[in-house]
Amino acid sequence: xxxxxxxxxxxxxxxxxxxxxxxxxxxxxxxxxxxxxxxxxxxxxxxxxxxxxxxxxxxxxxxxxxxxxxxxxxxxxxxxxxxxxxxxxxxxxxxxxxxxxxxxxxxxxxxxxxxxxxxxxxxxxxxxxxxxxxxxxxxxxxxxxxxxxxxxxxxxxxxxxxxxxxxxxxxxxxxxxxxxxxxxxxxxxxxxxxxxxxxxxxxxxxxxxxxxxxxxxxxxxxxxxxxxxxxxxxxxxxxxxxxxxxxxxxxxxxxxxxxxxxxxxxxxxxxxxxxxxxxxxxxxxxxxxxxxxxxxxxxxxxxxxxxxxxxxxxxxxxxxxxxxxxxxxxxxxxxxxxxxxxxxxxx
Amino acid sequence: xxxxxxxxxxxxxxxxxxxxxxxxxxxxxxxxxxxxxxxxxxxxxxxxxxxxxxxxxxxxxxxxxxxxxxxxxxxxxxxxxxxxxxxxxxxxxxxxxxxxxxxxxxxxxxxxxxxxxxxxxxxxxxxxxxxxxxxxxxxxxxxxxxxxxxxxxxxxxxxxxxxxxxxxxxxxxxxxxxxxxxxxxxxxxxxxxxxxxxxxxxxxxxxxxxxxxxxxxxxxxxxxxxxxxxxxxxxxxxxxxxxxxxxxxxxxxxxxxxxxxxxxxxxxxxxxxxxxxxxxxxxxxxxxxxxxxxxxxxxxxxxxxxxxxxxxxxxxxxxxxxxxxxxxxxxxxxxxxxxxxxxxxxxxxxxxxxxxxxxxxxxxxxxxxxxxxxxxxxxxxxxxxxxxxxxxxxxxxxxxxxxxxxxxxxxxxxxxxxxxxxxxxxxxxxxxxxxxxxxxxxxxxxxxxxxx
Numbered sequence: 001x002x003x004x005x006x007x008x009x010x011x012x013x014x015x016x017x018x019x020x021x022x023x024x025x026x027x028x029x030x031x032x033x034x035x036x037x038x039x040x041x042x043x044x045x046x047x048x049x050x051x052x053x054x055x056x057x058x059x060x061x062x063x064x065x066x067x068x069x070x071x072x073x074x075x076x077x078x079x080x081x082x083x084x085x086x087x088x089x090x091x092x093x094x095x096x097x098x099x100x101x102x103x104x105x106x107x108x109x110x111x112x113x114x115x116x117x118x119x120x121x122x123x124x125x126x127x128x129x130x131x132x133x134x135x136x137x138x139x140x141x142x143x144x145x146x147x148x149x150x151x152x153x154x155x156x157x158x159x160x161x162x163x164x165x166x167x168x169x170x171x172x173x174x175x176x177x178x179x180x181x182x183x184x185x186x187x188x189x190x191x192x193x194x195x196x197x198x199x200x201x202x203x204x205x206x207x208x209x210x211x212x213x214x215x216x217x218x219x220x221x222x223x224x225x226x227x228x229x230x231x232x233x234x235x236x237x238x239x240x241x242x243x244x245x246x247x248x249x250x251x252x253x254x255x256x257x258x259x260x261x262x263x264x265x266x267x268x269x270x271x272x273x274x275x276x277x278x279x280x281x282x283x284x285x286x287x288x289x290x291x292x293x294x295x296x297x298x299x300x301x302x303x304x305x306x307x308x309x310x311x312x313x314x315x316x317x318x319x320x321x322x323x324x325x326x327x328x329x330x331x332x333x334x335x336x337x338x339x340x341x342x343x344x345x346x347x
Numbered sequence: 348x349x350x351x352x353x354x355x356x357x358x359x360x361x362x363x364x365x366x367x368x369x370x371x372x373x374x375x376x377x378x379x380x381x382x383x384x385x386x387x388x389x390x391x392x393x394x395x396x397x398x399x400x401x402x403x404x405x406x407x408x409x410x411x412x413x414x415x416x417x418x419x420x421x422x423x424x425x426x427x428x429x430x431x432x433x434x435x436x437x438x439x440x441x442x443x444x445x446x447x448x449x450x451x452x453x454x455x456x457x458x459x460x461x462x463x464x465x466x467x468x469x470x471x472x473x474x475x476x477x478x479x480x481x482x483x484x485x486x487x488x489x490x491x492x493x494x495x496x497x498x499x500x501x502x503x504x505x506x507x508x509x510x511x512x513x514x515x516x517x518x519x520x521x522x523x524x525x526x527x528x529x530x531x532x533x534x535x536x537x538x539x540x541x542x543x544x545x546x547x548x549x550x551x552x553x554x555x556x557x558x559x560x561x562x563x564x565x566x567x568x569x570x571x572x573x574x575x576x577x578x579x580x581x582x583x584x585x586x587x588x589x590x591x592x593x594x595x596x597x598x599x600x601x602x603x604x605x606x607x608x609x610x611x612x613x614x615x616x617x618x619x620x621x622x623x624x625x626x627x628x629x630x631x632x633x634x635x636x637x638x639x640x641x642x643x644x645x646x647x648x649x650x651x652x653x654x655x656x657x658x659x660x661x662x663x664x665x666x667x668x669x670x671x672x673x674x675x676x677x678x679x680x681x682x683x684x685x686x687x688x689x690x691x692x693x694x695x696x697x698x699x700x701x702x703x704x705x706x707x708x709x710x711x712x713x714x715x716x717x718x719x720x721x722x723x724x725x726x727x728x729x730x731x732x733x734x735x736x737x738x739x740x741x742x743x744x745x746x747x748x749x750x751x752x753x754x755x756x757x758x759x760x761x762x763x764x765x766x767x768x769x770x771x772x773x774x775x776x777x778x779x780x781x782x783x784x785x786x787x788x789x790x791x792x793x794x795x796x797x798x799x
Contacts, residue, residue, distance in 0.1 A: 026434040044434045068431070109404055112427070128406060149408055150424065168408070168423060190423050208423070208462075230463040276463065337434075 015300065015312035015344045018331065019056030023049050027335040029071055030322035033078035038095060039324070039333055040081060041341055042069040048083060050095055053326065056343065060098035065089060070112045076120040080136060084111035090125045092138050102138025106130065113153060118160040122176055126151035131165060133176060144179050147172065153193045157200045164203055166191040171203055171215060185215040185222065193233055197241040202257070204244050206232030212246050214255075214262065223263055225255070229276075236280040238287060243303055245270075245289055247277040252291055254303060270308050272299055279320055283329040288346060290332055292320025298334050300346065316340060355470035356433070357547055358442045360455050362496045363477030364486060365448030368506040372477055372538040372545075373445060377402070381542045386432055388425065389445040401439070403428055407447060409454045420454040426462050433468045441546060442469065449492050452476075452499040453736070453757055460759040473548045476500035476530075477538065480519055481510040487522065497523055498704045498736045498780050499756075500530045502545055509536045528706040529739065529778050568695065569621040570667045573614075574688030575602060576679060579661045583681060585634055585654045587646060590675035595668060596625055597642045599634060599656065602663040605689070610665070617667045628654055636664075646675075663689070704736075707779045707786045713797040714745040715775065720796040724760065727792060732758030734784070740777035743768070745798045 025043025032039050038059060042048045046064040051057065065085025072083045080101070081093045088109050092102040107130025114125045122141060123134045131144040131151060149168035156163045162182065164173050170187035171194055190208035197204070203215045212225040212232050225246070234247025244255045244262070252270035255262035275294035282289050288311070289301045296316040302309045316336035324333045325346075335341045363369045373387060377400050386401045408424040425444065432439070446455055452474055459471040476496045486493035497503065503523060508516055520532055533544050587595070598620045603609045616638050625643035628634055634642050634656045646652045658664070671693065672678065679686045720742070728735065738755040753762030779789060 025436055028434065044431070045436060068435070070431075108406075110428075150406070150427070152427075208421075208426075 015298070015314045017342045017344050019343050021049075021051060021056045021058075021341045023047075023335075023339040023341060025339050026337050027321045027339060027341065028069065030324040030333050030335055030341075031072055031074055032324055032326050032333065033074050033081075033095070034076050034327055035078040036327040037078065039341075039343070040072055040074070040095075041322075041335060042072050042083065043339070044068055046085065048072060048081070048093075050081075050098075051341070053331070053343070056341075060095060062093050062095075062098060062100075065091065070110065071114050073114045073116045073123070075116050075136060076118065080116075080120070082114050082116060082123050082125075084114040084125055084127070086110050088127065090114060090123070090132075090134065090138075092123075092136075104132075104134060104138050104140070107132060107143075113151060115154045115156055115163065117156050117163070117176065118158060124154050124156075124163055126154055126165065129167075142176075142179055144174065149190075152191060155194050155196055155203075157196050158198055159200060162200075164194055164196065166194045166205055170213075171205060173203075173217070183220060185213075185220055187213060187222065192231060193235060195235040195237055195244075197237050197244070197257070198239055199241040201241065204235050204237070204246075206235050206246065206248065210248060212244075212248070214244070214257070223261065225253075225262070228253070234277055234280040236282045236289065238282045238289075238303070239285050243268075243282070243289075245280045245282065245291075247280055247291075250274065250276055250293070252277050252280055252289075254289075254308070256306065268303065268306055268308055270299075270301060272310060272313075273297055275319075279323040281323045281325055281332075283325050283346075284327065286329045288329070290323050290325065290334075292323050292334060294319040296320060296336060298323070298332075300332070314342075314344070316342075353470065355468055356439060356442055357470050357472035358444060358459060359472055359545060360452060360474045361443055361445045361477070362450060362452045362455075362474060362499070363448065363504075364479060364482075364493065364496070366482070367448075367477040367479040368504070368535075368538040369445055369448075369477050372475075372504065372506075372540070373443065375538055375540075376443060376542070376545070379542055381546070383440040383546070384438070385441045385443060386439040387443045387445065388428060390447050403432070407450070421458040421461055422454050425455065425458045426465060429469060430464050433464070451492060451495050453495070456499065456756040457759055460756060460761055466761070473501035473545070474499050475502045475504065475545050477504045477506050478519075478523070480505045480507050480516060480534075483519065494526065494704045495736060497526050497530075498782075500527060502548060503527070503530045503532045504538060504540060504545075505532060505534045506538050507536065508534045526704045526706070527780050528708065529737070529780060568618065570596065570598075570617065570669050571694055572671045572691065573617070573665050573667045573694070574672075574679075574691045575605070575610075575663055575665050576686055576688050577662070578658045578664050578681075578686075580658055581682060582655060582657050583679060583686075585644075585656070585666075585679055586677065587644065587652050587654075587672075588676035589646065589649065590670065590677075592670065593646055593648075594627075595644050595646070595670055595675065596621060597634065597644055597669065598640060598667045599636045599642075600638060600665050600667070601636075601660070602665045605663060613665050617665070621667070621669075631655070633657075703782050704780070705784055707784045707789055709775075709777045709779075709786075709790050709793050711775045711790075711794060711797065713775065714743050714773070715751075715796055716798045717744050717751075720744075723792050723796050727789075728755070728758045728760070731781070735779055735781040737780045738778065740775070742775045742777070743773035 025045050027041050028044045029042040039051045039053050046069050048062040048064045050060040065087045067086040069085040081095050083091050090104040090106050094101050106125050106127030108128035111127040125132050129146040133142040147167045151165050151167050153166040168190045171185040172181045173183040191205045193206045195204050205213045208231045210228040214223040229249030232248035236245040242258045246253045250273050254268040273293040277293045279292035291299050299313040300311045318337040321337045322335045333343050388403050388405050405424045459465050602613050623641040625641045628642045629645050630652045634654045742751045744751045749764035749767050752765045
């Protein structure tokens with residue numbers, strides 16, 4: 001349930017829930033269809049629920065994966081949805097009619113990652129060390145050589161010309177047309193997640209050893225940020241590639257990458273969470289940043305002139321399990337571990 | 348925040364060489380009617396549900412948390428699988444992690460200390476090592492993995508006892524205890540064991556270790572016995588019968604008076620004397636008296652052997668013997684009678700086989716200065732972390748009404764207050780298990796952290 005907490009500066013727009021729903025499971029993925037009409041919420045036990053974004057009415061409920069769904073990704077046509085799970089499968093769903101259109105073997109018992117290319121013509125999946133690329137019909141397009149260890153993340157560059165994976169030992173860069181990697185950005189540590197800067201010039205990673213890295217894609221130069229409280233799983237770039245928000249603690253740390261970059265600069269700190277921050281999301285075209293933590297706090301911040309301003313907040317009873325800005329940036333979807341799903345207006 | 352209500356899910360780590368009986372034990376755990384919902388993570392691929400339980404396959408993936416630091420190696424696959432498992436609504440009462448036969452248990456155990464999500468939701472309950480009582484001898488002397496699996500264990504199942512003679516089993520148990528005096532040892536056949544012995548054992552139970560071996564906390568000595576005799580000037584004979592060994596170390600030291608301080612001082616002299624090279628003393632020869640005189644009494648093959656000595660300065664003397672005199676039916680004779688010692692003491696012997704892997708237990712009265720203790724422990728683990736496999740303790744901290752309990756794996760440790768001391772006398776107990784441990788240095792460091 002949402003309620004506002006006191007002690008904040010006025011005037012602030014309040015965070016009002018437009019609709020709420022409950023999925024009776026721990027949500028592991030929240031994803032708006034690119035046209036903003038549907039919101040997909042996957043539960044850890046498997047089923048994927050498709051809500052109408054406008055009012056929260058359930059459009060379809062897809063069975064997902066027996067034993068559990070791990071990740072979902074929308075096709076840009078807003079009709080096809082890919083999912084992967086602990087049954088070792090990659091599945092494609094026609095969300096309009098609610099049927100499965102393809103089922104593919106991921107290559108290992110847990111398929112953990114999936115990502116449609118920006119154009120929607122290609123889909124990359126990762127299961128253990130297996131990296132496979134499919135077309136939108138579910139036909140195998142390429143099987144890449146096995147990664148050195150379990151692949152922890154896959155992200156496409158905005159222009160669709162490259163994608164990167166993370167694993168123990170850093171980041172590996174691929175072009176969809178070649179099986180051999182384009183480049184490797186090596187770090188002797190377990191890299192857990194990666195994010196391309198929207199301009200494609202940098203790849204940020206969060207690592208198990210409590211570091212954040214900025215890889216300059218062209219030169220392969222690494223800039224390391226130390227001193228996080230814990231492993232870093234939360235990374236978010238602002239749309240203009242200026243700010244990188246990072247978690248890995250109770251305070252979000254925001255690096256200003258403008259000018260000469262974040263090296264030797266003092267980052268912006270977001271103070272307000274009592275427990276570890278687990279989710280950070282910038283708007284797609286705006287400067288609002290949403291943070292969600294294990295304390296159940298959802299906070300919306302505005303980052304202006306190096307100062308964070310808390311605009312609105314809400315407290316859930318259990319830790320925040322997912323955040324997603326709508327494609328038009330006007331609404332934010334948030335779920336907690338109890339399966340409460342709430343859609344609020346940003347402004 | 349001090350949270351005293353334990354909400355974390357207990358985890359048992361199962362180790363043991365290939366063929367020792369881990370799978371048999373796992374199958375028992377999964378089929379036994381214990382009323383618990385158990386998730387098992389094993390080395391096979393796949394995920395299967397068995398009634399209420401769940402078996403998940405894992406591909407062992409070990410990595411270093413910090414560049415090059417072996418003590419900070421963890422199992423990345425476990426972090427991923429367990430993080431996911433903890434999100435499930437169908438909560439599990441218990442998690443068991445099976446390691447491969449050749450695995451070093453360190454990285455598995457460390458995983459539960461170094462990752463915040465793991466520490467938040469899971470509690471390493473115990474490391475259970477299954478030992479093949481028949482074949483362990485092939486590994487125990489030269490396999491680091493076998494030694495580490497024994498050293499890390501909270502519970503050791505000596506399995507396949509039906510294939511081994513009882514005396515060999517006793518020998519094996521003694522050997523294992525010399526390496527890890529803290530573990531609870533269960534003798535099993537076909538891995539049949541009460542679930543209470545392996546689930547929710549609270550590996551931390553130091554009191555239990557004391558129950559098993561009350562001498563455990565005492566320092567070890569190079570001799571097993573001492574006797575105090577009041578001797579007047581004259582000649583004496585030390586007469587020994589046949590015994591378990593053809594030779595026996597002995598030292599005869601003057602004791603200035605019968606007070607405790609004097610006895611402790613002489614005891615220290617005896618330890619030093621026993622560290623000198625021994626000098627052989629044949630039948631009929633003189634047993635040398637005084638500090639630094641480490642006699643090695645050489646027995647006749649058959650019958651009694653007599654050693655002589657002469658006392659010039661009347662007074663009290665302490666005779667230290669490597670073995671208990673009863674084992675050799677040994678006695679001290681004056682001119683016309685067998686002498687009875689004024690008092691005797693038995694000592695916990697050290698282990699002559701010179702075990703690389705040993706346990707050191709330290710018990711001290713007093714209260715700890717928490718900061719000093721933290722500083723010392725951090726320093727100790729920084730320097731010796733690779734050699735210290737496990738560490739446990741129950742301590743009395745100045746100003747705290749609760750017991751401070753901690754346990755560690757290599758360089759990592761987790762300490763927290765648990766129940767109040769209440770009527771229990773406050774005390775400090777600490778156990779280290781590891782390679783080449785220096786008892787004196789550990790005790791000295793530990794003692795320096797007391798509030799003076």
